[in-house]
Each structure stands twice: as C-alpha cells, then as structure tokens.
Amino acid sequence: MSVSTLPLVPETPKVSGTGASAETWPWSVTRPVDPRAGYVHGHSPATVATAFARGSDPDYPDWLRHVQGVGECRRPIRLSGQIHVNNPAGERMATFDTADMPDGVIYTPCGNRRASVCPSCSEVYRRDTYHLIKAGLTGDRWGIPPLHDHIAIFLTATAPSFGPVHRRVVDVHAADCRNKDGCTCRASVCHPFGRACPHGLEQRCRERHSAADSRIGQPLCLDCYDYNAHAVWHHEAPELWRRTMIRFDRNLDRLGRTHGVELRRKYAKVYEFQHRGAIHYHAVIRLDGRNPDCPDAIVAPPPVITRAMFETAIRDAFATTTHTSAPHPANPEGWPITWGAKGLDVKHVNAPGGPTIDLNHLAGYIAKYVTKSTEATGRIFTRLDELTIDLHATPDTHLGRLIRACWTLGETEGWHRLRRYAHQYGYGGHITTKSRGFSVTYGFQRAQRAIWRRTQGHPETWDDQQAELVITELGYHATGWITTGDALLARTAAAQARTYHQAGLDALTDEATNPATPAPPHAA
Template identity: 65%
Template sequence: MSSSTLPLTPTTTNPVVGAGENAETYWPWATPTPGPAPADPDTQLGFDPGEVATARRRVRSGQFPEWLDHVSAAAACTRPIRLSGQIDVRNRDGQHMHTIDTNSMPDGVIYTPCGNRRASVCPSCAEVYRRDTFQIIRAGLEGNRYGLPPLGQHIAIFLTATAPSFGPVHHRVVKTHAADCKSRERCTCRASICRPFGNTCPHGAEIRCTARHKTTDPALGTAFCLDCYDYAGHVTWNHDAPELWRRTVQEVDRELERLGKRLGVDLRRRHVKVYEFQARGVIHYHAIFRLDGYNPDCPSAIVPADRIVTRAMFASVLEDAFDKTSYTSAPHPANGDNGWHIGWGSKGLDLKHINVPGGDANLTKLTGYLAKYVTKGTEVTGASFRRFDDLAVELHADPATHVGRMIRACWDLGQADGWERLRRYAHQYGHGGHITTKSRGFSVTFAFKRMERVIWRRTQGFPHLWDDQEADLVVYRLGYEATGWITTGDALLANSAADAARRRAHALDLADLDQAATAHPLAA
C-alpha cells in the first residue's frame, strides 16, 4: 500500500472544496458548483426504482416470510403459472377431511413452475428437466437404483444418426481437438477450411468458402445458394423424422429376432433417444440401445443377454436396420403429387460401445451430453421462436435468409390437406416429435421422478416416512388464473431467495466433501 507525499493542508489562502493539495480552488466572489448527487446503489445495480419500491413494500408488509414460503416451489421460475380454486384432502377410505381455498393463501393463488424444458425460455425449469433426464439415462445404463438391477454386464451402444444432405452449407470441421477441449460450443481449436473447392451454381453463386469458421460464426449452417437448396425436402424430412425413427426401431427388432433364431436365444431391445438441431436446421438423433435377455420364468425381469451374443453382432444389427429403413412420404401437390424419399444420411452411423473395459464412451460424460440437449431447441440456428400465425410468418420468413426460407417452406407446404402439422410446427422447421423418448423397460419414467419430488416436499425431506397406504388423497380443483409474477419486485425477491437457497445447498455439498476428505484423505 502506497501513501501520498502531498501535504494535506492547503498552501493557498483561497478557500478550497475538499481536503488535500489537489483540491479545487475558487475565488472569494465565486460560488462553488455543487457536486453530483450520490448515486442510488439500486440504480447502479441496474434495478428500476419502481421495481425496488414494490419489493420493499412486499418485505415491509409483515407477511413476507409466509409469502416467500408459499412461492418457494416456483421461486426460480421465469414465468410461473398462477392457479386458483379449491384443494380437497381425503383419507384412503374416500372420506372428506377438509378443503383449502386459494383465497386464504398469499396473493389468493398457487404458484406452480411453468415446466418449460428450453433453457432460453426458463433456465430454472429447464435445469429440473435436465437433471431428471440425467438420472433416467444414468439409471438405464448403470442400474442398481430405482429397483433396477446392476446393468454393467449388458451390451450397450451409443449411436448418432443424421439426415441426408439437402444442399451444400457452411460447416466447421475440427479434425484434431486439443487435449483440454471439452465443449463443442466453446471450442477454439483450429478448424479445417470450410469448402476449398467448388464451382459456380446455375444461379451464379460460388459454392466455395476458404474461411475457417468459428463456433460463433452466423454463417454456419446456411446454404451457399438459397435457390439451389432443397428446402421442401428439408422440412419434409423433419416432418417425417418421427415416423422414420419408428420404422427403424421396428426393423431393429426384426433383425434382433433373426439373430436370436440363428443363435437359439431370446433377445430384447431397450433404448432411449434424444434429438438435436444442427446448425443447418435439420435434426439428428442421439440414441442408446441396450441389449437384454429374456427369462421365461420371469418375463418382466431385466437380465443380460446370453454370452454367445457379441458386441459386434449387436452393432451389425443396428447398422443393417438403419441401412434398410427408408420409404416415400405422402404425395404433395408441390412435388407433382409425388412424395419425397425419407431415409438416413449416407455417412452411416457413428457407433460407440458402452459398458466395455477401455471402451469409447465415458458413462457420466455421455449421460450429461444427452441430458444437456433436452434443454435446447432451435437456438443453434441463430433463432428461437414460438408458434407462428400469418402475421409472425410475414415478419420472420425473410426469403433472403436460410431460416426464413425454412419457415416459408413449412407455411406453404402446410396448406395441403394432411400436411397441417408443418404449419403447426413451423417454429421448429417442421419437426413436431418429443425431444426424448424411451422404451418402457429401459429405465424409470419422468412421472416417477416427479412423484419423488412430491414425496420429498410432503415429508419435508424425509422420504422414508412416506407410506403409500396411509397417505392422504389430494384432489385439486384448480383453474388457470394468469401467467407470470404479479409485479417485477415479486420476481426479484423470489429469484433472489432461490439463488440464496442454491448457494446454501452448494456450500453444504462442499462442506460434506471437505469433511469426507478430512476423514478419509485417500478418498479425496
């Protein structure tokens, strides 16, 4: 720490404002200019004065602790749903015990999270969805939880299936990643030249690009020539992708049945899949296929397949099924009353073996990878929309952009009978399937995870006290009131409380880790 050598006493006889040698001086007949008023700390932090005032009124109302406890379930939600009505509580015999009216609650409503899975819409609800997905997939890979047996001996394969090409687009390919490169979105590794060789298309556009695109380059995924690119085939493939997946899974079952008959064993396929949007606006699937056996004495049991079945055999079954599956879509007037060819891309499957010593995939990293993508939508294309109407289409369907052409193709093709889903899902470039699906025997369900949270809240953190036979029946007779917080100040208070709760939980987790490391140094 340094100190100034300037004297603190003024060396001039003139009056001064402030103290020290560097204070401003003024003449006796002059009036000093008043300095700026001290800044409001709330304004400096970016808070609107009106928001702060409403938050302060809520805190000083005397009912703030009760209100904060009431909204805790939706405290971190961006736009919670407000419900009003009555809640009936009955015992197991059906006898009515008492009724709770929302008018007796703070604000006269019940706050419930919006439940949106997209992180760009509600980060809090998307995080809950991501964690549930992580636990479901992890249980289906490792087992030994939720009543599932250990699954480490089961053959499992992680695959990626992509769509065919609909025209040349700008892309980024990194042939060799650095050792410390962990995130594809933030990758700074040196990329290859986009498209060093190419000719001029019939519309006069040069199909050539010598740039090494960065991950944030808005040109990624856009077509070199908007007139050459097959936008009709693109959105139709998105539209029919769920049907293509269903037929492919059926073909996998047929191939497995043929393999089982050839080897004299019974085989079962279990899987979970997640779709992801590529930068060009078409989806591709990530899936985990697990091979199980069959116990005739207990058909519902989850047992490993017979040892006669090898990993190479299972991989061959998947490759054959994806190669064989293709069909022609329904006819459309815009295509001369013909359909489009629907099939998988020509690059083939990207397969990685799981549950094998020295295998290609790390279970925790793989599970986190899949769970992360259930919270994403079309953001990778540079835009994220809600459902369109005629006005929104005119606003966003710019024919000079790649995204605008996809939206316009969905809207125009969706006019035909039987193709209305293209308009319904134009905000997702024609795709309307679920973000993640799984077979019944793969793992537990999302409903099971939601019930876990209900039990945790009703037992106040002691789930072992829950008894299904003695638990009261809660009948909700609630109706929609509104969406969002009543005031911005309420949102500020609720989200601040939720953030403080997360920090406390994180601090407790760190304390538990430090305590474990102190008790067992080798475990750290």
Template identity: 40%
Template sequence: MSTAPLTIYRPGLAVGRDAQVLHRAATPEFSGWLEHTRPAGGCSRPIRLTGTIAAVDRNTGRITNWLHTDELPDRALYKACGNRRESRCPDCAWVYQGDAYQVVCRGLTGGKGVPASVGQHPVVFSTFTAPSFGPVHHRHVSRHTCAARQRCDCRPAPCRARSTAGTCPHGQPAACFVRHDADDPRLGQPLCLDCYDHAHQVVWNYFSGELWRRTKQAIERHLAALCRKRGIPLVRVVTASGKVRWVPPVRMSHGKVAEMQRRAAVHFHVLLRLDGVDPDDPDALVPPPAGITLDDLEDAIHVAARQITVITPAHPDRPRGWLVAWGEQIDVRRLNTASGELTDGKVAAYLAKYATKATEATGHCSTRLTPATIDDYADPEGDHLARLIDACWHLGRLIHTDTSSGAAAASDRQDSLDAKPNTYGGLRRWAHMLGFGGHFLTKARRYSVTFGQLRDTRATYRRTEDDQPADTITVGILTYIGSGWLTEGDALLANTAAQQRRESRRIGREELAHEGWLIGAAA
C-alpha cells in the same frame, strides 16, 4: 374473471424494481410470502391459481382441513411453469435436466427401481444424422489436440476448399476457403439459398420419427435373424390374457435425444442396450443370450441405417413423394472403454443437456405460428430460416381437388368441401419447430424409470418434509388466473431465495461427499 396486473419487465424499470423489493420486504407477511412462493421460486413465469385446497383422509374420505386461496398471500397459489426449454425458463429446465439425467443414467447403471445388472448389458452410443440438402458452411477439425471439446480451440480445416469449383447455376461461389470459428454466424447457412432444397429438409424433419421407428425394427429383426442362424431358440412367453407367444430371445431398449443442428436439420443421439427375455417374467430386465455380442449390435445398426428408407405420401408439389433416409455419417461408439472418452455419466449428462434445447442452435425461437403471425417469420425469398418456415407453411396447406366446371369455390363452405386431408398438414402446426414435431427425449418402456415416477418421488419427499401425514392426500379445485410474477421486485426476491437454497444444497452435497471420502480413506 379479473386477474392482477402484471408489470412489464424492462431494464429502464430498475428504480421501480428496487422500490417494489423494499415495499415487499417491509411488510410483516414477507417471511410467509417467501415460504408461500417457494415451490415456484426461480421460475421465470410461474402459474397463478385460485380455488380451494382440501386435505382428505385416505382411509375414511373425511375432509380434515379446508383452505381457500383468498387466505393465502397475493390471494393465489403459485406453481412453477415446468417448461423444459432453457431459453424459456432456466430454473424449470434445470429441474427437467436433472430428471432427464436420471432417466438416461439409470438405464445404464441401474437404480431407482432399475436393477444394477443392466450395467453389464451390451450398450452403444449411436448418432444418426440427416443427409445433405445442399452445401452449407461448416467447421471441421480433422484431428483434435484440445483437452476438452466444449472449449475446443483447434485450428479447423477450410470450409469447402475446391480447386476446380466455380459457381453454382445461380451465380454463387461453390467453394469456401474460410476457416470458420465456432461462433461464426455463417455456420449452417447454405452456400446458395436457391440451390438448397428447403422443402426436402422440412419433410425430412417431419418424417424423421417414422424413419427411426423403422430403423429400430430393422435392428431387432437383424438380431433375431442372427439368433435363428446361431441356433438360439425362441422364448415361450405367456401374455396377461393367457395367450402363448414365441418371441426372439433378445430385444433392444433405447434412450433417444433429438438435437437440432445449425442448418436446422434434426439428428438423433441414441443409447441402444441389448436385453434378454425371461420366460417367467417378460417385464424383467435380464442379460441377452451369450451368443449375441456388442459386435453384432454394431453391425445391425450399420446394416439398418444403410437399408431403411421412407417414401413419403404423394403431394401436389411432389407427386412421387420425398425420400427420407439417414445421412452417410452414422457414428457408433462403445461406452466405458479404456480411453475413458465416453462413460455412463458423461453420456447421460450430454443427452440431458440437449433435452432442454429446441431450435436455439439455429437462431430461431418462437411460439406456435398462426395465420396472423406467419408473415413475421416466413419468406420464400428470405434467409435460410425464413425459407424453411415458408416451406412448412406452403406444404401444409389445404389441398383442393379439381371441380368439373373449373370455377373457383364460391364460399368458405365450398372451399372446405373441395379440400381433402393433407398428410403434410402437421407441418403448419410444427412450423415454429422447422417441421420436427417429435419429443426431444424419448425412451423404450423398459429402458429406465419414467419422468412421472421421478415427479411422484419428489412430491412424496416434499410431503414428508412438510410433515404431512402419510394417510392424507391433498385435493385441489383450482382455476388458472394468470402467469408471471405480479411485480419485477417479487421476481427478484423469489428467484434470489431459490438460488440461495440451491447453492446451499450444492454445498451440502459436496460436504457429504467429502465426508464419505474421508471415512473411506480412513478405513
């Protein structure tokens, strides 16, 4: 199947781009093309599809309209790539960030199918950090005097001031007296690369999801024990299959975002909300029993964070496995206090922002690594990131058993027979993520709405906006033919039009909000 040629975007092609813009804008079909590309307008690399699109009556199953993409502009259907990473596609990440904000915020205040009563449930904002794998350069401000942390200009303390520190076993200084700026490239870099435990860090990233799962279970067990101690009875629940279960009267719902630190270790920002259990409707969101308070939730978090650890499976490089535990800095804060530092909106915006990030903070950004590309990034004697990637690739290798003769395998087939599954094999798959293979935004099932519900609502709105009958569904039989705009001029036109539409919507929302404020003030 042939695909249309793509133009490689280079700054030196500015003249060619202008000619492409003029050529496209001068065609009689320009308005139709602009409307046709509207769903993908703003996307950096939209997906191009070919095939047929049919409108089907929902009641009778009869096809009321039939269209082939050869009849459309550029003989293709454009669809936004939907990438959540801001570094890959800012426009699609902007849409994802808006959905992430709704997912997080609705679990705090209600709305979009979530009852408003959840705003009265106890909730805390917790940060779980990784332990130290070796000293790194860092910036610490002991007391902030700035108005906004995003534009903090406070004077930091010395990085690692040590009056008696000499050198490490490898001859590197064990102290640093520099007051690092916020954009100092040395931040997050080890003081000594040879002292730093890169293997332990990538293993921690890899098993951090399991550590969080066990921690949440421990928090729920701690709260259930408090209920028994205080005489709060279990709740009788009948499952969908008719079985009777007795469950604790309190359960915990969470929304979690992973953030990659500059040292390339993951830590988690988690919203933890206490819910009760309704015996008549187990899926209903009801307040927890009066005997369980925010103080109890905070205590449960600290107890679980101190006690829960994971011992990883044995590895030839580490027969006893690695210890995976939380770091010493476990921060637990309450929302909507008198200080106003943490509100529902601020926390939701903060988590939504990090949902569009990945490894950009570390300075590394690549697609999934393969044996053909690994040598471009991994180096056991290289810098911090190169050693982390090399540790992922090395620990994820095939593990061979010893043969009775001690001779090497004679063929690739024999290599596969002598190899046994490696629990750490996923480290190679996630080497480009420095070992972390989890989702950057996760939540409990009952916490809030889902991304799928938000997408369905948006699709329904678009069908209504296009005057599509409610009893008609669209069925497409489409094939992928390529990605990206056909020319740099097309990208400029489509993205500019999308930016203008977005700015128009923003101004409209501000006008409506101002009009509502005027009506309220007059009343």
C-alpha cells in the same frame, strides 16, 4: 393447463418472469422511490418499489414460505380453487381455499424444459434426464439391476443433405478440446472444390471457418437448396425412426434364431438442431436378454452375442430403412425419406479393452440437449401465426425460406403439422423418447421428488392411502409473478437458499476429509 405466451413487461428487463398482464401492486409504498432516480442496482424504480412494499409487509415471511416451492421459476403458474381433505370413510374433514392464502393463489413451477424460457425449470428437467439415462446404463437403483454386463451403443444419426452448406470439420481435435462451440482446433477447408451452380454462384469455399462463424450452416446458394425436402424430412423423421426400429427388431430376431436365444433392445434418444436447421438424433441403445419365466425382468444378453453382431444389426437397419412420403401437390410422387449418406457415428459403451466412455459424461452429454431448441441456428421462436409469419419467413435468409416452406406446404390437408411446428422448421417430435423398460419415467421421478418434499426428507413415512384422501379442485388463474418486485425477491431467496445448502454440503465434505477442520457456524 395452458401457459400464457404473452411477452414480458418491457420496463423490467433485469427481472424476467412477470406477465404482461401483471397487476399494479395495490398497497401504498411506505418509502416511495423517486422515479427520477432511474435504475437502482440494475432494477427499475417500479421493481424496487414493489419489492420494498412486499418486503416491508408483516405477512412477508408467510408469502416467502408460500412461494418457496417455485424456486427461481421465471413464469410460475398461479392456480386458484379449493383443496379438500377426507377421512377413510369418505367424509370431508377440512377444506382449504386459496382465497385465504397469500395472493389468493397457489404458485407452481411452469415446468418448461427450454433454458432460454426458464433456466430454473429446465435445470430440473435436465437433471431428471441425466438420472434417467444413467439408470438405464448402469442400473443398481430404483429396482433396476446392475447393467454392466449389458451391451450398449451410443449412436448419432443425421439427416441427408439438401444442398451444400458452409461447414466446419475438424479431423483431429486437441487433447484438451472439450467445448465444441468454442473449439479453436484447426479446421479443414470448407469446400475446396466445386463448380458454378445454374444460378452463377461458385459452389466452393476455401476458408477454414472458426467455431463462431455465422456462415456455418448457410447454403452456398439459397436457390439450389431444397427447402421443401428439408421440411418434409422433418415431418417424416419420427416415422423414419419408427420404421428403423422395426427393421432393427427383425434383425435381432434373426440373430437370436441363428444362435438359439431371445433378444430385445431398449433405447433412449434426444434430438439436436444443427446450424443448418436440420435435426440429428443422439440415442443410447441397450441389448437385453429375455427370461421366459418373467418377461418384464431386465436380464443380460447371452454371452454368445458379441458387440460386433449388435453393431452390424444396427448399421444394417439404418442403412436399409427408407420410405416415401405421402403425395403432395408440390410433389405428387412424394419425397424419399432416408438417413444421411455419411452413415452412423457409433461408439460402444462399457466395451472391455476398447475406448473408455465415461457413463457420467455420456449421460450429461445427452441430458444437456433436452434444454435446447433452435438456439444453434441463431433463432429462438414461439409458435407462428398469420400475424407473425411474415416477420420470420424472409426470402433473403436461409431460415426464413425454410420457415416459408413449412408454412406453404402446411396448407395442404394432412400436412398441417408443418404449420404448427414451423417455428421448429417442421419438426414436431418429442425432445426425449425411450423404450418401456429402459429406465424409470419422468412421472416416477416427479412423484419421488414430491414425496420427499411433502415428508420433509423422510419418504419412509409416506402413505399412498392417505394421499388419496386429498382432493384438489384447482383451476388456472394466471401466469407469472404479480409484480417484478415479487420476481426479484423470490429469485433472491432461492439463490440464498441454494448458497446456504451448498455451504452445508461443503462443510460436511471438509469434515469427512479433514475431521480436525471445524465446521462453519452457519453450516452447523
């Protein structure tokens, strides 16, 4: 199923989620809004008129229940077709046609992970990632045993330098500093020393940049920066990670043979874009033992293996893994692909007597990156093509030159992924990857959520055999709400439902902490 990338309707900037091909509402408005009245409460007359027409229709409650599952999705997918229900013998018992439903379609959330595209769906993705990471660190849920006796490390691996850029380094943060984007701690001097480059520009900067300084990540000299190497490193980064994990597995095998035990690692990682347009990886790597009688069981590593041994094996893998890219007409010998020279940032998880890392905070820290893309660089793109490349690949900007490098190198056979992902500066890897057995999967979490909704909160009544008797024949119809008024009503109803639900939770909390406090009427 493909999702339309058409721009939003320009006349309704306050209600996003309506496709550019949205149809005009066919019904006449009972109380038309005077177009000369301008915007009403921040919404255009067309939005107010279509919302009033929908809300005054007798079938509005049915429509509201029909779109309830979409929530606040900005650009829901509309599906049309039929749903068949069979009996255990395979005989058809009933058929439901979307033509008989409100709007003649079924609405489903877009499922986009980027907060800049759909905040509602990205929040669901973030929460799924949070629980996935937390289950892989603590266990004791979804059939995973408690994992507090397991050794785990949280690491950050960065890209190498492709040229000096403006930077902000804080040696010591204040005790109350929590937001790195709004950090006001005293930073070090950007580049205190440096000579003039061959292009006549001084390779030094005596300023202490603030967190909001737009120059952070910009090269000191655009002509000195190696944009081809930057683009190729993004192209090869997934392969570099794969080779690093192979080297790490060999180190673990060697360590296990030395102490007469069997070891294996499980990991989950995400990537984040830096201001300079290069990615770095955040990963949680967990060390497990191996039960020869049950290879799939998750067991704690033998006590003979210490955290220092585990960290040494990881550092050696990242320090020694390197390879050379395939030859390219721009560089027949290929580019060397390595990790950043500054080394790894390693923190131990659940270390007794050491620095305490809050597992909830760590899981949330990793999960927040799955909703981001290139926002840190100041650019948010969709995929580029021949018509739009010249608008973004400007030669006088850092990111423009990087995009142009991806587009130019991607002309060669075998390097087309650079063009496909030029909007991400050549990086086309998955935002989240993990080992089998680290935790549950996204598919498992989505299935559990679907069962909860279909059983109305009673998953114990779910029968997989009955679910197999439902056959769907649905196809793509369109993307987005039919009118901007529909988008406004759906988002308002979802916000009210969320507020009502939260009020009920607050009332239950107050009653548990203070039984004498009466519950509010709406939460009863």
